[in-house]
Structure formats: C-alpha cells, structure tokens
Amino acid sequence: MKLLSFHADGQDRWGGVDDAGAIDLGARLRRYPNLLSLLRAEALAEAAQATRGIAADFALEEISFLPPVPNPEKILCIGVNYANRNDEYADSSDLPKYPNVFMRTPGSLTGHRKPILRPPESEQFDYEGEIAIIIGKPGRRIPQDRAEEHIAGLTCLNEGSVRDWMRHGKFNITQGKNFERSGATGPWMVTTGEFDDFDDLRVTTRVNGEVRQDDTTANMIFGFRYLIAYVSAFTALKPGDVISTGTPTGAGIRFDPPKWLAPGDTVEVEVTGVGTLSNRVADDDVPAARFDR
DSSP states (O other): OEEEEEEETTEEEEEEEETTEEEEOTTTOTTOOSHHHHHHTTOHHHHHHHHTTOOOSBOGGGOEEEOSSSSOSOEEEEESOBHHHHHHTOSOOOOOSSOEEEEEOGGGEEOTTSOEEEOTTOSOEEOOEEEEEEEOSOBSSOOGGGGGGGEEEEEEEEOOEEHHHHTSSSSOOTGGGOSTTOEEEEEEEEEGGGOSOGGGOEEEEEETTEEEEEEEGGGBSSOHHHHHHHHHHHSOBOTTOEEEOOOOSOOGGGSSSOOOOOTTOEEEEEETTTEEEEEEEEEOOSOOOOOOO
C-alpha cells in the first residue's frame, strides 16, 4: 500500500495511491487528521481497508506533494553507510565500528516535484540519494530480531547537502545538512508488506538523466535491523520518525572537479518497490545572511 500527504483544493490532506491518483483517506477516516495520527494509532490495516473499491479523488497531476510524514518528531540520518563510500575517503581507515548519526529538521525537506533550494551562501550544493525508513511502532532498545516489526514503510530521500557549510565546525556537519528545503522526500511511503527483502533494495540517483549513484542495501555496512536497534538504544523511536539510511558513492563532491547542483538541474532518486522522487533545483530568493565577525 502506498500512503502520501498532499495539498489539494486549498487544504492539506493524506491518503492512498492507486493507478488513477490519490484517494483522500482523511475525508473518510476523520479520526485521523493526518498520516502521523494514523501511524500513532498503528492503524495501517484500517487505511488499507478504506481504500478497497474506492476510486481516486484526485489525479496525481492535480495535487501538490508534501513529505509523506510532514511533521515527524525526529529525522535521523546515517552517514558513510555503504562499504565503497568508506573507500571514497581514501584515508586507509577501517570500516566504522558504529554508525555515524546526525539529525535534520522537518523544514529542511520538501516534497516530490517541489523545488529544492540552493542557498545564496554557497555554490557547493550537492545531492545524496537514500532509502528512508518510516517508523510505525514505538520502541526503546529494540532487539535486532524484532526491528522490522517497527517499520511502517519506506520512502525515497534526497539528503541535499551544502558541502562547505558541513566543514564550518570541527566535528559538526549540522548546518550543512539543514538549510531550508535543501532536501526532499517522497513521493509516498510504501508499507512493509510490499517488500520481500530489505537486504536487496536498489537506490539510484540521476542528475539530468545521468546516473550518478547506484547501489543496493546488500552493500550497507549497517543494515536496517542494526540501525533501528542502535538508534533506539539512545532515543525512543516514535511513529512517524524517519531514519535515512545513508547514500552510496557518487555524490557530486567525489568528482574531479566536483559536480555541484545548479538551478534548473533535476535530481531523481529511485528506490526498488517505492518509486522515484524528482525535484528541480532553484536558487533560494531570500538574501544571503551576513554574520562576519
């Protein structure tokens, strides 16, 4: 089952997706005003029942896509999680013993078909195609053998990054990962029952049709089950929380010279069994900040 959040006819909505378009489940299941409330109630089966035999209310061309869960409590991101990405750093280091974890704000991500914004403070705007987990069942210190029970579904995520700002702090990349609407997620989440094997999913990133990243979860250093167990050791996972599981080799910074994103570029992130997230790059029209000391 595909579930999404969207804007149509002047209001934010949520619903299901079929071949014809979007089904407005918020209008039919009024006790759940948004997708997050459905996840918190652990009512995915109710949503599936409500879509049976129902015609789409809106064609996909008529809607404005929002992130699948527009207002998650937490967005946790995993860095350097594909084995060949560790090799990219060319420092002869061993594979990491533990995941590299950082966080993003909801405002740093936009929806499918929306522009992602290159900030005026930098031209080093980059892409990172990823598979994102959406949590459906709360938990703390979740054992690996129960971890998949806590996954509601998967979505695509472009972890847009401002590379020079990631180097402003000695050990901190937060600011370079959190410019407003610098990344995107969607177009929808696909529930876990649609996937046979989380260990063999492909993620592909294209810029203007050119394949830049292409790898499978079989090459992850830390798989989905490990990540959920690890993250839930230090923070309680809640329904709607997002864990973005890392990007393969091939980000723009790794080319010589680097291939930065420019206004007019189109970035597509495709994930097996989910679909394709597509966004054009635009310049943020808010004047650049001034903060010289």
